Amino acid sequence: MKLLLFVIGTEWIIVLVVAAILLLFGGSKLPQLAKALGQSKKAFKEGLDEGEREASDSRAKLNSVDDEELFEEARRRAQQKKIE
Numbered sequence: 001m002k003l004l005l006f007v008i009g010t011e012w013i014i015v016l017v018v019a020a021i022l023l024l025f026g027g028s029k030l031p032q033l034a035k036a037l038g039q040s041k042k043a044f045k046e047g048l049d050e051g052e053r054e055a056s057d058s059r060a061k062l063n064s065v066d067d068e069e070l071f072e073e074a075r076r077r078a079q080q081k082k083i084e
Helices: 002-008 010-063 067-083
Strands: none
């Protein structure tokens, strides 16, 4: 593959790829393809942003937990288990 890249050149490979895309999809389908790719990219970015927001929300909830209250709850539940 490196030999082919060296012999043909990067510019010609790009031209061949663009020509193959034009032959496969035709000129009339390219705007629809570009629109679909743009919408997919937007949806992907929105999904990433939503995931980051959820992760930061869960970290904020964990940071707001009082350690002493948590230990007391654990002790209380342990005592209940011993009684049962």
